[in-house]
Amino acid sequence: MEKKLPSSISELQTPCCLVDIDKIKENASRMRHWCEQNGIKLRPHMKTHKTIEGGDILTNGSRRKIVVSTLKEAEFYADNGFDDILYAYPLTKDKLERCCQLMNRLELFHIYVDGSYGVEMLTKTAPPEGKKWSVYLGLDNGDGREGVLWDKEEGVELAKQLYMSTNINFQGIYSHEGQSYNSSNPNEIRQTGKEAHLRLMAFVEKLQAAGVPCPEYSMGATPSCSQPDDTMKTVTEFHPGNYVFYDAMQAAKGSCNEANIACRIATRVIGHYPEKNHLLIDAGFLALSFDGKDAQSGGYGMTVQGHPELRIFKMTQEIGFIQAKEGTLDFEKYAVGSMIFIYPYHSCASAALFPEYIVHSSGNIVGTWKTVNGW
Amino acid sequence: MEKKLPSSISELQTPCCLVDIDKIKENASRMRHWCEQNGIKLRPHMKTHKTIEGGDILTNGSRRKIVVSTLKEAEFYADNGFDDILYAYPLTKDKLERCCQLMNRLELFHIYVDGSYGVEMLTKTAPPEGKKWSVYLGLDNGDGREGVLWDKEEGVELAKQLYMSTNINFQGIYSHEGQSYNSSNPNEIRQTGKEAHLRLMAFVEKLQAAGVPCPEYSMGATPSCSQPDDTMKTVTEFHPGNYVFYDAMQAAKGSCNEANIACRIATRVIGHYPEKNHLLIDAGFLALSFDGKDAQSGGYGMTVQGHPELRIFKMTQEIGFIQAKEGTLDFEKYAVGSMIFIYPYHSCASAALFPEYIVHSSGNIVGTWKTVNGW
Structure with missing residues (x-):
């Protein structure tokens, strides 16, 4: 039963979630331009808005190159013509079957592992016929969440295993500098982004020294991507998501007004x-x-x-x-x-x-x- | 696109919300029996589970006498043959139209006011043709949420206005002893329930002294309804909701195991x-x-x-x-x-x-x- 939509905000049934499409377009355009100017690929995260229309604006109509946080999101975007989808979530065996279905439907479906469990699982499991697992390795560059630790050798070894496996296309490194949420002004955000970036690059250099080519190395927290330190221009990919809407927390921390x-x-x-x-x-x-x-x-x-x-x-x-x-x-x-x-x-x-x-x-x-x- | 449901819990896609129908039946039956034994009408709240099937179990199949917290819930239950629905939520003008639609569809649709704004609005607004507003007055008996204060004269005056209005069938008093959530064991819960009950009855006596008949006087927090003090047997109606599922908080407070x-x-x-x-x-x-x-x-x-x-x-x-x-x-x-x-x-x-x-x-x-x- 569809409710009739009033023409004016003051007549809406409350509570409801109001979205300002003009502001989304501005937020999307600001991020896209910074990335374009600096030769960084933008792979926006869909988890904040979870809509087709928002995805269209964030990808500038291409419906290509997005990140999702659940398989339900991946399937929803695949159903609606999106492709080059990265499921940036620590993968376990129980979720493999749905990933295989997505690999068969899409040109590019990337998965993500955060440590030895995932690497071992993928190197030992045959991908769908005619495909290779396309894999990002998660890096913890100071956030304390999931991913291999930037200053330990284990991550280099795991990246090497991914790179050497004939089952796998190793895509590169996915990092999330969530520690930038601890900042309270743009200067602090930039400082945190700079440090996280240094750690990411140190890890990438170790990979290169170990003979492991790393096509992508990405960062993605909304504070640091919104107030990027100049040094961050060397990464290949940005993957923020919250910037579509921002919120009171982002405004308080100085990511936005x-x-x-x-x-x-x-x-x-x-x-x-x-x-x-x-x-x-x-x-x-x-x-x-x-x-x-x-x-x-x-x-x-x-x-x-x-x-x-x-x-x-x-x-x-x-x-x-x-x-x-x-x-x-x-x-x-x-x-x-x-x-x-x-x-x-x-x-x-x-x-x-x-x-x-x-x-x-x-x-x-x-x-x-x-x-x-x-x- | 319907996902195929596995036969065993161990094969479920996670995360998911698992509901044990046998435990719901036990929880429903325990509450119903206590009410039946003591001549108290049970009007279960739907806001915790929000399902038709749960509503069937809690009403013992009658689909009569429920409470809801949103108009969407009221409409959902009305669509599915439920009747005698109480929308226990402080009513404002913007929600009146949907209430009128529900009054026209149902045999009994009760509304709720928490103070002078609601009383004034209803006494001055014509109900749908052939109907009267069927109204509960909210009472704050120590919880600090909404409702008239049990120890102030204003509530008695408002009840009188409701009773005297030719637009209105005054149903009685709806109280929610949410303070029972501050308890940490069954004895404390019973003590809190007893105090809240004393306040409710003191208010009801004041109504009677003022010549305002009060058909229903109800209580309804899950802790106090699950560990009821014997004195609470004098109320006419119980309206708890969380007992359908209970949870870690209720177990920690001693409402349940x-x-x-x-x-x-x-x-x-x-x-x-x-x-x-x-x-x-x-x-x-x-x-x-x-x-x-x-x-x-x-x-x-x-x-x-x-x-x-x-x-x-x-x-x-x-x-x-x-x-x-x-x-x-x-x-x-x-x-x-x-x-x-x-x-x-x-x-x-x-x-x-x-x-x-x-x-x-x-x-x-x-x-x-x-x-x-x-x-």
Whole structure:
């Protein structure tokens, strides 16, 4: 049963996830131009927006060269004519069959391993007929997540095994400098990006010294790709994803300005509680997510557009509780029934809670985009 | 594109949300029997499971007398033959039109107001032809959420206005003793339930003294309804919801035993990192939710079934990081590729992240249940 879409934002049913297509285009274009100017291939990550329309904008209409975080995403994009898809996720045996199906459907489907388990599995397993496993090796260059450690020899040995295997096309190194999320301003972001880049390049040099050609060496956190240090121009590939929307966290860390945030949760004031000095909105943890808990003193990290004096300090499943950051709330400014807009703390977490986005351009609603959730 | 469902749990694609239908039936039956024995009407809340099949079990097949938290849920249940639906959510003007549609479709559709805004709106707005607004008044009996305050006169005045309005059938009082979630054992739960009940009854007596008949006075938090104090037998209606699944939080607080938890996230070990003393699983914050952050020292509140020695200490979008609660992880016990099962900290938050559940009985997969997400 399709609900009729109103023409104006103020008539929307709340809560809903509002997406500004003009801002997405600006964010996409800024990243693309920097990459083009510096001869870096851009392989945008789809995990933040999870839509075909967003993928079209981020790939500039090519529908080629993307990263995904789930096989469901890979299949969704393959179903819609996308190709050259990298499934950048530590691969295990249980997921091989779906990978083989994707390899048979697509011209280029790349997989990813994060250590010895994956390397051993792939070197010992026959790929689909007429194909080779096309493999990226994950590198931990200081983030502490998955991947081989940049300063240990084991990673070089594993890359060598991938390169030497007749089953495998070794594509190169995939790194994610997630530590850039610990920065609090553009200078710190650039410094972190520079260090992560140095580690990546040190590892690539070791590969070359060991006689292992490394076609691609990529970086991809949104902070460091949005505020790139000049030295990062030597990598071959960027793979950020959050920059499609950005969010309150990225703005707080200096990856972007608040004006760049392309995704907001529209919600309405549904109650005044002067005796408790708080008001209620019709978005709780199922619309906003719990990401960002304690990111702001006495509250969650998400922010209310145009209202720096407010913070969300509590959530139940379907209700958010808002108080003044200091002193008494001036209830007259926020009438019951009026709409307010929340910048999610982390758009990857909040956007995924919505089965579709309401898309607008210059304040006019232009349609809805369906997302691919689940696994 | 339907994925073929394997017959055995060990062959499932992970992550997925596993639901034990036998445990749901036990949980439903235990609550129903206590209510029947004590002459209390049971109006189960649908917000935790959000499925038709779960609704059938909780209403013992009647498809009558339920509570919902969103209009999407109300419409979903109405579409599937459920009736006598209470939309227990602070009502605002923007949601009235969909309420009117539901009133026209159903025999009984009850709405809820939490204060003067809602009372004023309903007394001044004509209901659909031939109908009256059927209204519950929310009462805050110590929880600090929405509703009129139990110890203030304003609530009595508002109830009177509802009762006196010719537009309105005043149904009674809806209270939610959410403070019972602060308890840490069954005795504390019963004590909290008793206090909340005393406050509810004090308010109801004030209504009677003011000449306002109050047909229903209801309570409904899962802890206090699962470990009810004997005094609570005087209420007319129970409306808990989480007891369908329970979760790690409810078990930790003493609402239930771990053996009663009917919902688990099945996930696989996807990486060993002995040098960092942690392992990875294929469930991150999009499968588990961030609810329960810091609920356990050094980690999230969810627990790994059969492995009290483990805790989840970090999550990215699609990956969970597990360490030993103390000392070094014995990696041999958790082979890469092997399945482990996570009890969600808060099943309302985790289950909602899955578009469907995999349902099993005595270890055999018996089908999938689709959920109603969004608003």
